[in-house]
Amino acid sequence: MSAAWKALERRVATALGGRRTGPAGSAVSDVVGVPWSVECKRSKRGVPEGHMLEQARSQGRREGKPWLLIVARHNDRAPIVVLEFSEFLDLARAAGRLGASAQEEGDHAA
16 A cells, blocks of 8 residues: 555545555545545546446445545545535535525525
């Protein structure tokens, strides 16, 4: 595992208020102590790939938590996050970023 990969996992863990697990394999997500199952991936193109999504989803199912996939390019200080739309809606509602009409429309879209 490269130092850059570890640094990404550490940055994500710190930002989320959790702890990096290190090379524990598929038994646990990359970050623990947070309300999500978190998988951190580096990509040359900076886009999520199918196998990354499947790993994040599977890990979320194993842990019984909503999943997050964090994808970063090499030397990228602005990684992206991928999550299920319903989880995004829950977060936006909790943050007060959606009004009542957006909640109703979102429920039908999800």
